[in-house]
Amino acid sequence: MHRYRNYRYMVYVLPALAYVAVLSFFPAASVVFYSFKTPRGVYSISNYEAISKAGLLTSIGNTVIVSFGALLIQLFFAILIANILIKSLKGNKLFSTIFILPYGISTVVSAFIFSLIFSPVGGFANSTLYSLGIHSVDWYSTKYSSMGVVMFADFWKNTPLVALILMGGMSTIPPSLNEAASVDGAGSLRRFIHITLPNLAPFIAIALLIRGVSEFNIFALPLILIGYHPSLINTLVYEYFIYSSTTYYSYAAASVLLAIIVVFAFIIIKFGGAKQYEK
Amino acid sequence: MKNKNMPSYIIAIILAVIFIYPLYILILIAFEPISLTFDRLYPYQLPFIFTLKNFEASIKDLSLIKPVIRSIIVAFTVGILAIALATPAGYGLNKLAARFSNKIIMLMFVVNMMPAIVIAIPISVYFIKVGLYNNIFGIALAQELVVLPISVFIMLGGFRALPQDIENQAMVDGASIFHSFRNVILPLIKIPLLISFLLAWMTSWDEFTYAVIISPVNPTFPVSLYDYVSRGEPFIASSFALLVTIPVIVIVVVLQKYLKGEYLSGGMKI
Numbered sequence: 161m162h163r164y165r166n167y168r169y170m171v172y173v174l175p176a177l178a179y180v181a182v183l184s185f186f187p188a189a190s191v192v193f194y195s196f197k198t199p200r201g202v203y204s205i206s207n208y209e210a211i212s213k214a215g216l217l218t219s220i221g222n223t224v225i226v227s228f229g230a231l232l233i234q235l236f237f238a239i240l241i242a243n244i245l246i247k248s249l250k251g252n253k254l255f256s257t258i259f260i261l262p263y264g265i266s267t268v269v270s271a272f273i274f275s276l277i278f279s280p281v282g283g284f285a286n287s288t289l290y291s292l293g294i295h296s297v298d299w300y301s302t303k304y305s306s307m308g309v310v311m312f313a314d315f316w317k318n319t320p321l322v323a324l325i326l327m328g329g330m331s332t333i334p335p336s337l338n339e340a341a342s343v344d345g346a347g348s349l350r351r352f353i354h355i356t357l358p359n360l361a362p363f364i365a366i367a368l369l370i371r372g373v374s375e376f377n378i379f380a381l382p383l384i385l386i387g388y389h390p391s392l393i394n395t396l397v398y399e400y401f402i403y404s405s406t407t408y409y410s411y412a413a414a415s416v417l418l419a420i421i422v423v424f425a426f427i428i429i430k431f432g433g434a435k436q437y438e439k
Numbered sequence: 440m441k442n443k444n445m446p447s448y449i450i451a452i453i454l455a456v457i458f459i460y461p462l463y464i465l466i467l468i469a470f471e472p473i474s475l476t477f478d479r480l481y482p483y484q485l486p487f488i489f490t491l492k493n494f495e496a497s498i499k500d501l502s503l504i505k506p507v508i509r510s511i512i513v514a515f516t517v518g519i520l521a522i523a524l525a526t527p528a529g530y531g532l533n534k535l536a537a538r539f540s541n542k543i544i545m546l547m548f549v550v551n552m553m554p555a556i557v558i559a560i561p562i563s564v565y566f567i568k569v570g571l572y573n574n575i576f577g578i579a580l581a582q583e584l585v586v587l588p589i590s591v592f593i594m595l596g597g598f599r600a601l602p603q604d605i606e607n608q609a610m611v612d613g614a615s616i617f618h619s620f621r622n623v624i625l626p627l628i629k630i631p632l633l634i635s636f637l638l639a640w641m642t643s644w645d646e647f648t649y650a651v652i653i654s655p656v657n658p659t660f661p662v663s664l665y666d667y668v669s670r671g672e673p674f675i676a677s678s679f680a681l682l683v684t685i686p687v688i689v690i691v692v693v694l695q696k697y698l699k700g701e702y703l704s705g706g707m708k709i
Contacts, residue, residue, distance in 0.1 A: 172531025187561035264691030266645035268661035
């Protein structure tokens with residue numbers, strides 16, 4: 161009786177589940193299926209061969225560089241911000257409002273602003289350098305500097321989110337721990353390394369994994385800031401989708417992206433997520 | 440004491456400048472005459488010369504009002520749909536055994552991790568057939584995927600926080616299911632409802648990937664902003680970029696108290 165009563169409540173959950181299944185799992189499966197189809201209607205791996213000849217590996221490499229670079233920068237500054245905000249400094253309310261603001265700026269507007277700041281001609285960054293008497297810089301002169309611009313914009317937009325997650329973690333550390341260590345003569349750096357970091361580790365792991373998935377899916381920022389070159393996986397998929405005569409190449413590239421994310425998600429659930437959902 | 444906090448203050452101020460500078464540029468290009476910003480090789484950043492000419496020019500340009508209206512309709516549709524699907528789901532999940540409901544929540548977050556572009560391309564092909572391509576409701580239906588897991592999670596949290604017997608008590612007192620929901624439960628889940636609606640609204644307002652692939656011809660604002668930038672005409676869009684940013688900043692500042700890492704990290708609890 162009890163069991164029956166319990167499962168009856170599935171009815172309420174089904175609409176949301178069905179929604180997700182129809183609009184997400186089904187399309188994703190069809191992408192993988194059609195990625196093996198060639199324009200002649202034969203099923204083979206030729207699409208994959210074609211896109212790997214056309215520089216798929218470079219795109220994956222670029223995406224890895226941007227993702228890890230942006231993650232490390234965000235993590236560093238988020239720890240810094242969380243460390244400052246957790247102290248009860250005067251004016252912290254103002255600082256915490258300032259540090260959360262970029263979260264409220266939409267990705268496209270952020271990309272738009274940074275495209276104006278780093279514009280090689282008439283850019284605000286160069287205008288600042290000029291007024292300091294320094295030569296203008298072409299921010300997009302090399303592949304790595306272009307990716308650096310993307311990373312910087314991404315740092316600006318997403319650090320608040322990471323900082324918020326870490327703040328949640330820091331507030332769980334009992335202040336008595338720090339006080340005790342302080343009495344024993346531990347300096348602030350040693351306290352940070354031996355008390356804050358170990359206690360914060362699970363929160364850092366969660367933030368890294370969550371942001372890691374989003375970093376790999378980074379799309380609007382690079383599209384607006386650097387276009388298709390240097391290409392990241394997402395902009396590559398989009399380029400194939402827009403400019404190639406069939407959708408099959410974009411399906412193949414999308415499947416590669418999906419495979420990477422699935423592996424990543426698997427790692428999250430296996431090593432980070434499963435425990436977290438226990439109530 | 441003062442010296443001890445000095446380094447923190449210096450770092451905080453430097454970071455605050457980095458965080459505010461791009462916003463300052465956004466306000467600057469919206470209000471400073473174009474002759475001082477876009478028309479110069481080295482645009483002026485200070486002093487600030489105020490003009491409303493840019494705003495007048497962009498409001499006259501009807502081509503941008505339509506995308507903003509579309510964005511508003513899409514964002515409200517996504518928000519309402521999120522509540523309509525997530526409230527019953529949260530209610531039902533709360534009644535199910537925890538190990539079962541946790542699996543369902545996890546499944547929904549796996550969906551959330553799927554790259555938008557991977558799903559958007561096949562959906563767009565399908566939407567062409569059913570007439571939802573280049574359609575604002577097509578965008579809303581797709582964007583719902585981004586917000587639904589987090590909405591369900593927030594609503595589940597809301598229902599879990601309710602006293603267990605409250606529904607039974609209302610029933611004993613003779614309230615019908617409808618009445619007990621409307622008069623007893625609804626007032627208690629107001630805050631989670633509001634948070635899921637606003638987060639859904641914000642996410643949709645911001646969303647680009649689904650929007651650009653599903654409705655490139657009738658774009659929402661983010662997509663048309665991208666169009667202007669890629670055509671090399673950013674100045675037309677500059678005042679609108681500020682206008683669309685204001686409501687979201689207001690929401691974020693209002694919600695600041697509730698924007699706990701727990702919601703933002705995709706519901707992963709530690």
